[in-house]
Amino acid sequence: MKIILPGGSGQVGTILARHYHQRGDEVVVLSRKPQPADWRVVQWDAQTPGTWTNEFEGADVVINLAGRSVNCRYNSKNREAIMQSRVDSTRIIGQTIKAAVNPPKVWLQSSTATIYAHRFDAPNDEANGIIGNDNDDTPDTWRFSIDVAKAWEAATDAFTLPRTRTVKLRSAMVMSPDAKGVFDTLLGLVRVGLGGQSENGRQYVSWIHEVDFIRAIDWIIEHEHLNDVVNLASLNPLPNFEFMRCIRDAWGIRLGLPATSWMLEIGAFFMKTETELVLKSRRVIPGKLLQDGFEFQYPSWKKATEDLCKQWRDVNTK
Numbered sequence: 001m002k003i004i005l006p007g008g009s010g011q012v013g014t015i016l017a018r019h020y021h022q023r024g025d026e027v028v029v030l031s032r033k034p035q036p037a038d039w040r041v042v043q044w045d046a047q048t049p050g051t052w053t054n055e056f057e058g059a060d061v062v063i064n065l066a067g068r069s070v071n072c073r074y075n076s077k078n079r080e081a082i083m084q085s086r087v088d089s090t091r092i093i094g095q096t097i098k099a100a101v102n103p104p105k106v107w108l109q110s111s112t113a114t115i116y117a118h119r120f121d122a123p124n125d126e127a128n129g130i131i132g133n134d135n136d137d138t139p140d141t142w143r144f145s146i147d148v149a150k151a152w153e154a155a156t157d158a159f160t161l162p163r164t165r166t167v168k169l170r171s172a173m174v175m176s177p178d179a180k181g182v183f184d185t186l187l188g189l190v191r192v193g194l195g196g197q198s199e200n201g202r203q204y205v206s207w208i209h210e211v212d213f214i215r216a217i218d219w220i221i222e223h224e225h226l227n228d229v230v231n232l233a234s235l236n237p238l239p240n241f242e243f244m245r246c247i248r249d250a251w252g253i254r255l256g257l258p259a260t261s262w263m264l265e266i267g268a269f270f271m272k273t274e275t276e277l278v279l280k281s282r283r284v285i286p287g288k289l290l291q292d293g294f295e296f297q298y299p300s301w302k303k304a305t306e307d308l309c310k311q312w313r314d315v316n317t318k
Contacts, residue, residue, distance in 0.1 A: 002059045004104070006030040006046070006093060007066025009037075011181045012174050012213075016063060019214050028055050030066075046089040053096045059104040061221055064093050067110065067152075071273050074141045086152045094159035103164050106221055109156045111168045113206050113233055113284040115149035118142065120202060123237065125287030126170075126229050141276045153229075165227055167220055172206035172233035172284055174213045175304060177311040187312060189256075190247050196258035201241025204283035206233045209298035209307070216286070219294050226288065233284045236300055240278070243301060250305035 003020045005013050008029035017039050021027045027039035030052055034041040044052040046066050056062065066089035068081045090109060097103045116124040117132045124130060132138070132146035153168050175183040189195045208216070213232060220226050238246075248256050259267065264275045286294070298304040 001061060002026040002028070004028045004030065004055055004059050004062045006044070006062070006064045006089060008063070009033075009035065009041070010065065010069075011176065011178055012171075013065045014178065015174065015176055015210050015214065016065075016217065028059075030055075046085065047092060049092065049096065053099075056096050056100045056104060058102045061106045061108065062093065062097065062104045063108045063110075063217070064090060065110050066090075066093075070145070070148075071277070074144055074274055079144060083148050083151060086148060087155045090152060090155040091158070094156065094161070097161055097164050098159055103161065105164065107161070107164050107166045108217065108220065109153075109166065109168050111153050111156075111170045111229070112145075112149050113170050113172045113231065113282050114145045114280070115153070115170060116282065116284055118203075118281045119283055120204065120281055123283045123285040124231075125285050126231055127287055129231075129284070139276065141274050142280055145276060145280075165224060167227055168229045169217075169220075170229060170231045170233075170284070171213075172208050172231075172237075172282065174210055175207050175308060176210035177308050177315060183308050184312070186244075186247055187251065187309070190244070190251050190253055193253070193255070193257055194259070195244050195248050195253070195256035197241035197244055197256075198259050198264060198278045199240075199261050201239055201244075201258070203240050203279055203281035204237045205240055205243040206237040206282040206284040207243075207301065207304070208232055208234050209296075209304045212296050212298055215297065216289060216294065219289065219292070223292060226292065230288050231284055231286045232289075233286050234299060234301070234304070235285055235290060235296060237283050237285065238301055246301045246305045247309075250302070250309040 003025050009031045017027050021039045029041045030044045031041050034043050042052050068085040072078045117130040173182045216232050
C-alpha cells in the first residue's frame, strides 16, 4: 500500500511509519520541517496546496496526525496554535482528497479521547459515551481541550467524500518505549522515586499499547464497514493510583512519592504543561473494535507495562 502520514514525524507517526516501512509499504510523511528518515519525507505547510498534493493521487490510506502538541501551557498564543494547526491541516487534507482524480480509499483522521466527559461512574464508548460540555465546575483548560476536539472532528465532517471512507480516531495515550514519549516520561518519574499517584488517584487513565494501536489501525483499514468514529484504547482503563503502581511493580520499585494538586500545579508550570493531562478522568473503552471481534494482544496494563519496561531496558542498557 501507499500510506501518507501528514504530521507523521512525531512519536505516533514514527511508530506507524516504522511499521509500514518494515512491512514493505510505501510510506510518505508530510512534515513542515523534513528530517532524514528511512522513508520518504515531503515538505508541506499544513495550510495551503503545494506539490505535496500530488502524493494523494492513487494513494491507499491517509492517516492525518498533524497538530501542535498539547504538552504546553495553554496561554492565548498556544491555544490559537493548537486549535488552528488541527483545523487548518484537516481542512486542507479534506480539500485535497476531494479534488483528487484518484483519491485515497481511506482517510483516518486523528481525534482524541479527551472529547469525552470527565467521569468515574461508567466508561465512554462510541455509542454511549458522553461528550464533554461546559459545566460550571469544568476547569477552563479542560473546556478548551474539548472545544479543540469538537472543532477537529467538525472540520473532518465538513467534507462529503463518496470515494473515500473517513474514520475519526478517538485515541487514548499510545504507550511505547520511544524516547520522549508518554511512557518514557512516566517511567522517568518512577525511576527517580516520583511515580506515585496524582492527587487522590481516582481519575481514570485510558491507554493503548503501541502493538495494539498498530493492529487496530490495520483492522480499521481492512474492515470497510468501520466508519464515522472509532475509539482507540485498551478495554481496561484504570484509576491513576493503580496505573502508576503497575509501572512501579514492572520496574521493581515499591514506593513512589504521590503528588498533591499544588505540587502538580508547580510541576506543570516548570515543565511548561497543564495538569489536565494527569487530572482529567478519561474512562474510554473501544466499543466498536470489541463488537467487531478485535482481540487485544495487551489487554491489561500489568502485561503492557512489563513488556514496555523490558523494551526500554533493552534499548537503554546496550
